[in-house]
Amino acid sequence: MERLATLYIDKESHKFSAAHYTIFSATERERLHGHNYSVSAMIAAPMGDNGFAADYNVYKRRIKALCDELDEYMVLPKHSPHQSVVEDGENYRVVFNGEELQFLRSDTLLLPIVNATVEEFAHYLLGRMLEESAGELIAELQVCVASGPGQKGCASWSAMDDAIA
Numbered sequence: 001m002e003r004l005a006t007l008y009i010d011k012e013s014h015k016f017s018a019a020h021y022t023i024f025s026a027t028e029r030e031r032l033h034g035h036n037y038s039v040s041a042m043i044a045a046p047m048g049d050n051g052f053a054a055d056y057n058v059y060k061r062r063i064k065a066l067c068d069e070l071d072e073y074m075v076l077p078k079h080s081p082h083q084s085v086v087e088d089g090e091n092y093r094v095v096f097n098g099e100e101l102q103f104l105r106s107d108t109l110l111l112p113i114v115n116a117t118v119e120e121f122a123h124y125l126l127g128r129m130l131e132e133s134a135g136e137l138i139a140e141l142q143v144c145v146a147s148g149p150g151q152k153g154c155a156s157w158s159a160m161d162d163a164i165a
């Protein structure tokens, strides 16, 4: 029976600072603010006959690179059902509940997410990690994003998901 091992990566350096606001409904959102987000991951992989599951340095590098991509931006969701985002010269023009907000495009990341929440960030980063891990022997992958101590959202994938899909 193949032995599985679970690797946990939760490094102090796996963090990004971002501005955002969470949209709660078509008419309610919080004010613009920021967080120092931290990213952690769990990788379950078969150990093989060498007692070695996967080189966690590979995953450390991937997580750090993704954190660097997101660091020091205003993050806007591209797919929110409650707000529009259009390019307007050097700005993004955002309309939410009849009010207009403008953000410099060079300061802003427009991510393929529905809301700027920890759970949406976790799913986005999980998708990116799965893309980068394509073809590797992984049984499960989980990515968690914390917006501060004691509050995080996680997204998970299992090879079983694909097998039974």
Ligand SMILES: Nc1nc2c(c(=O)[nH]1)N=C([C@H](O)[C@H](O)COP(=O)(O)OP(=O)(O)OP(=O)(O)O)CN2
Pocket: 021, 022, 030, 116, 117, 118, 119, 147, 148, 149, 153
């Ligand atoms: N399911 C979710 N709920 C909420 C999210 C989220 O991402 N997913 N995010 C927010 C707010 O953006 C965020 O929580 C506001 O900041 P706050 O909680 O006040 O952050 P702090 O680090 O200051 O936490 P304290 O408890 O105040 O120390 C709301 N809901």
